[in-house]
Amino acid sequence: MLTNRILVLCAWAGPATVVVAMIGWLIAGVLPVPLGSESSVEAVVSFYSHDTRVIAGLVISTIGVSLVFPLIAVIAVYMVRMEGRTPILAFLQLITGAATGVCLLLPLLLMTTIAFRPDRSPELTMTLNDIAWLLFITPIAPFMIQNVAIGVAILNDKRQTLPRWVGYVNFWIAFSFIPDPLAFFFHSGPFAWRGIFIFWLALTTYSVFLVVMGLTLRKAIRESADPDVSAVAAAAA
């Protein structure tokens, strides 16, 4: 069953996104302590001056973040099964999921570009770093719409293709992103972009999303594969 193998692979891409992106960020130095809005010009310039390591780490993280696309595809396949004839929420999930992926990729590419010419004027590096981080943290609406679309589809699904708690988890994840635009208003403290209720909360709940969706879909794929196998066996006999 090649199709099933591809589906399982796409589901595993969810948890893999977390692992590969984290490895990339650890190499680049984005983790464990990222640059903050209160970081000094020297700190920002010195972060990007380790150009080879930073670029290598960020390139790995762009690959990691892109692994979300297979997960979005397999979510869409299962949402189509939930919705039947008019899979509007599945399409909504595809569009917003793709937009979220791009919104995550662009700032990482921008950070890579900053490290590309680290000897430029420090003000420029500072400005580019601000743009990269604020682009990274604040465009939450596509992802929140994606979460709500997934949640509504799961709760409306009479066949319970995915367990209902996964729908509620999606609503909670959407809620956890609401504080993020506060990053525009604060330069320090828990609501600045590096703050606990912004970067750290979003990182945690986005990881929860990737792992929960990946693992529950893998289970659903395995369960729906069994009847097919028995049907094929019955047909052969």
Add this chain to the structure above:
Amino acid sequence: MTHPQVRVDPDLPEFLWDSDGADAAPPPARRPAKARDGHIPGEAGLWIFILGDMTLFAAILIAFLWERRSDPVVFEQSAHQLIQPIGAVNTLVLLLSSYLVVCAIFAHRGGRYPQARRLVAGAVSCAAVFAGLKAFEYYSAISSGHTPSGHMQGSGTFFTFYFVLTGLHLLHVIVGTALLLVWQAMLKRRRSWTGSQKVAEGIASYWHMVDLLWVAIFTLVYLVSAE
């Protein structure tokens, strides 16, 4: 689709033809409901959302108390600038709305639809009063120079937390009101209790959470900080 009666068209992608035909193979009872000893209001999954929500609010309140430790005098002065009577009235308004929601659950369960509709409408008006008083409170705070985008020092920290906590809570009130209106529409169509228990109980649980969160915010931001 000129021939909707033709279910299976192998030229079309799977999802365009087998909405309720071939793919209906997994029967609805694939995840059999576990035999339960106790009754969970709404459904178990809902409580992941409610407890997750409350955890996030608790984390912000803990951060608020943490910041307060470093500057209790400024926090006390700032808390005194809030209009405490409005906060107290809003607490009573939300407690009343929770009571109305409980009565509406009983009325719905007993099949007394007109009564249940009046009770839910009462809860929605309470929410409107709450939002109106909140808007007045924001207006007076902003006109005396406290904005949500203040700096994180001194009274700025206090008002940042004040606006973030009450703003997030107000968002919950708005979502809760929308859910109450959904319930109201179900009552208008006289949906039976057996068919709507999960949804009605879920909405009521959500509303009680909104109430509980406000009690915590009122206690810590308005009262404890003013001590």
